[in-house]
Amino acid sequence: MSVTYQPKKRKRVRAHGFLKRRRSASGRNVVKSRRQKGRKRLTV
Numbered sequence: 001m002s003v004t005y006q007p008k009k010r011k012r013v014r015a016h017g018f019l020k021r022r023r024s025a026s027g028r029n030v031v032k033s034r035r036q037k038g039r040k041r042l043t044v
Contacts, residue, residue, distance in 0.1 A: 012044055021043055
């Protein structure tokens with residue numbers, strides 16, 4: 001078995017970050033719902 005998860009901060013942020021979320025309507029809904037829920041961190 002090989003180790004498959006090789007974390008990279010930049011890749012993670014570009015895939016799941018705030019700016020990426022803001023780009024699409026569904027992503028904006030994600031941020032909105034997380035705000036409503038009172039999440040401490042909205043995105044990565």
